[in-house]
Amino acid sequence: MNPESVPGYVALRGDGAPTGRGSSAFTAVKPLDFEIDSTSAIGIVGESGSGKSTLARMLVGLEPVSSGVVTYNAAPLPQFLRSRTGRRDFRAAVQFVAQDTSSSFDPRRTLGDAVETPLAILHGITGDAAAERVAEVLALLQLDPGHLRRYPSEVSGGQRQRFALARALVVRPRILLCDEVVSALDVSVQGTVLNIIKEYCETNAVGLAFVSHGLPATAFVARELVVMRAGEVVERGPTRQVLDDPQHPYTASLLAAYRRDRAVVGPAERPVVAAVGPA
Amino acid sequence: MSTDLALPARERAAAPDTGAVPPDPVLLRVADLTVTYGTGEDAHVAVRGASFALRRGERVAVVGESGSGKTTMGLAIAGLLTAPTAVTSAAELVFDGRALERGPARTVPVRTPGLSMVFQDAMTSLDPVATVGSQFAAVLRGAARLSNKAARERAAEWLVRVGLTDTARVLHARPYELSGGMRQRVMVALAMCGSPRLLIADEPTSALDASVSRDVMDLLTRMTQEEGASLLIITHDIELCRIYTDRMIVLYRGEVVDVCATAHVEQEATSPYTKALLSCVPTLEAADLDRLPTLGEFVPEAAAGVAEAPPAGTAAA
Numbered sequence: 001m002n003p004e005s006v007p008g009y010v011a012l013r014g015d016g017a018p019t020g021r022g023s024s025a026f027t028a029v030k031p032l033d034f035e036i037d038s039t040s041a042i043g044i045v046g047e048s049g050s051g052k053s054t055l056a057r058m059l060v061g062l063e064p065v066s067s068g069v070v071t072y073n074a075a076p077l078p079q080f081l082r083s084r085t086g087r088r089d090f091r092a093a094v095q096f097v098a099q100d101t102s103s104s105f106d107p108r109r110t111l112g113d114a115v116e117t118p119l120a121i122l123h124g125i126t127g128d129a130a131a132e133r134v135a136e137v138l139a140l141l142q143l144d145p146g147h148l149r150r151y152p153s154e155v156s157g158g159q160r161q162r163f164a165l166a167r168a169l170v171v172r173p174r175i176l177l178c179d180e181v182v183s184a185l186d187v188s189v190q191g192t193v194l195n196i197i198k199e200y201c202e203t204n205a206v207g208l209a210f211v212s213h214g215l216p217a218t219a220f221v222a223r224e225l226v227v228m229r230a231g232e233v234v235e236r237g238p239t240r241q242v243l244d245d246p247q248h249p250y251t252a253s254l255l256a257a258y259r260r261d262r263a264v265v266g267p268a269e270r271p272v273v274a275a276v277g278p279a
Numbered sequence: 280m281s282t283d284l285a286l287p288a289r290e291r292a293a294a295p296d297t298g299a300v301p302p303d304p305v306l307l308r309v310a311d312l313t314v315t316y317g318t319g320e321d322a323h324v325a326v327r328g329a330s331f332a333l334r335r336g337e338r339v340a341v342v343g344e345s346g347s348g349k350t351t352m353g354l355a356i357a358g359l360l361t362a363p364t365a366v367t368s369a370a371e372l373v374f375d376g377r378a379l380e381r382g383p384a385r386t387v388p389v390r391t392p393g394l395s396m397v398f399q400d401a402m403t404s405l406d407p408v409a410t411v412g413s414q415f416a417a418v419l420r421g422a423a424r425l426s427n428k429a430a431r432e433r434a435a436e437w438l439v440r441v442g443l444t445d446t447a448r449v450l451h452a453r454p455y456e457l458s459g460g461m462r463q464r465v466m467v468a469l470a471m472c473g474s475p476r477l478l479i480a481d482e483p484t485s486a487l488d489a490s491v492s493r494d495v496m497d498l499l500t501r502m503t504q505e506e507g508a509s510l511l512i513i514t515h516d517i518e519l520c521r522i523y524t525d526r527m528i529v530l531y532r533g534e535v536v537d538v539c540a541t542a543h544v545e546q547e548a549t550s551p552y553t554k555a556l557l558s559c560v561p562t563l564e565a566a567d568l569d570r571l572p573t574l575g576e577f578v579p580e581a582a583a584g585v586a587e588a589p590p591a592g593t594a595a596a
């Protein structure tokens with residue numbers, strides 16, 4: 001199957017309250033309306049627990065939607081995911097990358113194995129062709145091909161996060177969903193990875209949904225910002241407009257908190273520590 | 280580089296007037312600390328000639344990229360590195376008035392009274408199979424020679440102090456039965472209950488999401504302040520360091536390239552590396568940029584082979 005021919009269009013229409021699990025459970029009852037196609041560059045921001053990650057996970061079928069429906073190319077996603085070919089088509093078109101955790105990779109398989117497998121399963125590409133595509137993606141993400149022989153525990157967290165991106169991009173998805181993918185990276189590597197994501201998505205017409213608590217990073221990659229609070233979208237609009245002229249008080253408070261944090265240089269405002277003698 | 284140790288006015292004013300000889304304002308003095316992993320051809324100097332001092336009650340960040348030697352420096356000070364894997368040497372290593380024994384001949388980790396260390400992953404700091412209560416008992420009975428019952432009561436008090444009010448449940452729980460945020464709190468309480476003078480926290484929030492990490496940083500700040508302990512916080516997160524620390528030590532490839540007051544880092548930083556690093560911290564202006572600034576000549580990837588290699592013993596065959 002030619003990956004270029006895969007249309008990509010994911011939409012979530014909720015007419016009630018989509019529910020997550022546990023602490024991320026949505027309490028809001030407002031409808032949620034959300035769509036991404038290959039022209040999107042959407043940044044989803046909000047505090048922890050606001051439902052950003054839950055929303056991203058719902059869009060890729062990893063989280064149940066209690067009311068409302070997620071569609072893929074206008075067909076309900078669950079129905080799509082029921083068949084093997086449906087799952088395969090969806091995964092070839094829509095890739096999800098989460099924050100690096102110990103469970104991001106199978107600890108018993110090499111990174112090379114992890115990056116090549118989706119190519120074989122989703123596109124039937126193996127052997128030299130697979131090696132070529134893997135090398136391309138590794139070069140893009142500035143990863144050392146020598147690390148393909150390593151196990152996930154044998155590279156740094158920053159490298160593992162980039163391998164997770166490589167594993168997603170290797171199949172040439174039409175839509176890329178990123179959940180806190182730069183949060184654990186060094187500031188220098190963060191810039192590099194954000195530059196790569198932005199440029200790759202723009203030049204290859206890949207739709208991007210970027211979930212992050214980092215406002216600057218999100219503002220950089222996104223043309224449109226979606227602000228979430230307690231499971232609802234409180235505001236959305238062109239990035240600059242939302243930053244300069246927030247319409248919802250919650251957005252304004254997020255921006256104020258961000259500015260306050262940056263204005264505080266050193267803990268001068270925190271209580272003074274008394275010098276204490278040896279115990 | 281500034282290693283000036285003059286006390287800020289507010290600390291001088293706060294020094295207790297006991298009539299006795301005031302304690303040395305410096306809690307930890309490190310001079311020319313060097314740590315080498317491996318031997319012979321495989322020898323790799325992870326920390327090279329690091330010198331700095333930490334005052335009582337001060338919060339200091341060690342910042343630097345992955346592989347710059349932050350963790351190694353913390354482990355060496357804490358006494359957790361041993362030969363032959365790692366060889367430590369220092370011209371001076373004085374903690375709370377006593378010289379720390381960290382010579383190259385040491386082959387077993389030592390516990391240093393008054394010093395605790397916590398790690399990024401609470402699971403590394405905690406015993407995965409022991410209940411929280413028994414882990415407290417182990418520390419408290421050792422440090423304060425408390426009976427079982429007294430230790431349990433003391434542990435419950437500590438849990439409340441870190442915001443875990445359901446003490447009965449938490450004390451009976453094993454670490455994996457708690458949420459990530461709760462584990463982190465337990466870890467902080469356990470590290471503080473022995474009343475350390477210095478807490479070394481290695482990336483304590485890197486595995487947590489943003490608002491939880493603020494909570495944990497607030498907690499670390501509060502607990503160390505209440506106990507009058509110093510905090511050496513190892514982090515790659517410059518934003519976090521700006522909000523929570525008095526001074527920052529910048530490590531680049533194992534070398535201390537700057538020691539600055541956090542509030543004046545822009546003016547005080549002398550190393551081009553620190554300046555480049557600061558210029559990489561994105562702001563909302565990023566919304567209008569096509570490319571974010573990166574480290575340029577300090578390309579992290581150029582050093583990747585050396586700097587981001589995994590710990591020895593885990594390398595692929």
Ligand SMILES: Nc1ncnc2c1ncn2[C@@H]1O[C@H](COP(=O)(O)OP(=O)(O)O)[C@@H](O)[C@H]1O
Pocket residue numbers: 316317323325343344345346347348349350351352364585586587588589590591592
């Ligand atoms: N146990 C070890 N054996 C050999 N080399 C190590 C070990 N642990 C760390 N290193 C190396 O020492 C350097 C510093 O690592 P580390 O202290 O972990 O840096 P940081 O905490 O700043 O990421 C790196 O090059 C790393 O690969």
Ligand SMILES: [Mg+2]
Pocket residue numbers: 346349350351481482
């Ligand atoms: Mg480290």
